[in-house]
Amino acid sequence: xxxxxxxxxxxxxxxxxxxxxxxxxxxxxxxxxxxxxxxxxxxxxxxxxxxxxxxxxxxxxxxxxxxxxxxxxxxxxxxxxxxxxxxxxxxxxxxxxxxxxxxxxxxxxxxxxxxxxxxxxxxxxxxxxxxxxxxxxxxxxxxxxxxxxxxxxxxxxxxxxxxxxxxxxxxxxxxxxxxxxxxxxxxxxxxxxxxxxxxxxxxxxxxxxxxxxxxxxxxxxxxxxxxxxxxxxxxxxxxxxxxxxxxx
Numbered sequence: 001x002x003x004x005x006x007x008x009x010x011x012x013x014x015x016x017x018x019x020x021x022x023x024x025x026x027x028x029x030x031x032x033x034x035x036x037x038x039x040x041x042x043x044x045x046x047x048x049x050x051x052x053x054x055x056x057x058x059x060x061x062x063x064x065x066x067x068x069x070x071x072x073x074x075x076x077x078x079x080x081x082x083x084x085x086x087x088x089x090x091x092x093x094x095x096x097x098x099x100x101x102x103x104x105x106x107x108x109x110x111x112x113x114x115x116x117x118x119x120x121x122x123x124x125x126x127x128x129x130x131x132x133x134x135x136x137x138x139x140x141x142x143x144x145x146x147x148x149x150x151x152x153x154x155x156x157x158x159x160x161x162x163x164x165x166x167x168x169x170x171x172x173x174x175x176x177x178x179x180x181x182x183x184x185x186x187x188x189x190x191x192x193x194x195x196x197x198x199x200x201x202x203x204x205x206x207x208x209x210x211x212x213x214x215x216x217x218x219x220x221x222x223x224x225x226x227x228x229x230x231x232x233x234x235x236x237x238x239x240x241x242x243x244x245x246x247x248x
Contacts, residue, residue, distance in 0.1 A: 001023075010052050020026060023209035024052060028098070030208040031055040033120040035109030035136060037084035038062075040150050040200070041060065041126030042074035043222055047091040047201045048124075049099045054093065056099060060084040062085060071190035106139035108132060115138040122204050123147045126197065128185075130174060134242075137162070137170035141243055144216045146174040146207055150200045153186040157196035158216050160234065164243075167217040168234045171242035192224050 001011050005041055006028075007014070016022050030053045034045050035207060037060040048056060060208055064072070064079040072084075079087040083101035089184060092101050110114055116124065123136050123145055133149065140147035147162040149170060157227045199220060219232045238244070 004125060006052070007022055009096075009098075013051065018211055019209055024160045026052040026209050029206065030122070031057070031120040032060065032122045032124050032204060032208075033117055034060065034124045034126055035059045035132065036126035036128065037072070037088045038068060038126065039071035039188055039190065040197040041124075042072045042088070043082075043194050043197035044124055044126055044201055044204075045088055045092060046074055046095065047098045047198065048204065049101070051201075051205060052096065053099060053204075055102070055120075057102045057104060057116070057118075058085045058088050058092075059104045059106065059116060060088075061105065063240050071188055071193045073190070075221050083210045092107060103128065108135060110135055110138065114143065117143055117145065121145065122207055124200065124204055125149045126200075129183075130176075133170055133174070134176050137242060141169060146213070148200050148203050148207075149211040150196045152187055152188060155192055157192050157222045157224075158219055159196050159199045159203070160211040160219045161207075163213070163216050168236040169240060169243040172240045173219065173234055175237075178239065189224065192222075195222060195224075 010024050013019050014021055032053055034041055034046055034056055037058055062080050064075045064084055070108050074088045074091055083105040085105050086172045089101040089103040117139055124142050125133055125135055125136055134149055141164050144164045150159045202216055206213045218233050219235055
């Protein structure tokens, strides 16, 4: 059961009939791997820890840079040059001592992805490049773990939830291809990251408490210029080189 302190801490979300005490206990038992501690990961890790997710594994290979600070709100000027997972873990541990934080300062690749995932329940994509997302997609399919995707560029953002065996995979939507050159970093507006990461958090919480994710098999697109959302159906690609999943 929840302790008296936990009951007070989470009282406003326990009051939701979709969560309740049982859902809060499921969150406490939840284990999420957050890959990327930048614009999306900053917001996501903070909200997931605040909500009472019991274990967060934070993975990022970068260090905090001054050009990050317009959107990566988990870091500050005092954190410049610190490894992002270390900076994030410090703040999150202060926010919620009930949440166990593991900080991993490394790149995620096919060679180490399975070991990094371990027994996590959800893969939370907060990365900024398609190559790493293809790694996460392969890991999701191999280990049968849901993959919550988010991407941003300027005023635009998108999100989806990929569930192995039930939906299309990330590569059905974005087929893998060899990068001929490293693309230039896209422009990013902080609130766009906040909106997309919050949507991803809602999907992650739904998965952990046993509610049906609303973006499974769908792509949600957001434009900050027009303030419009569009939801598109994603069909399985029978010729997908990664999941090769037949329709139906």
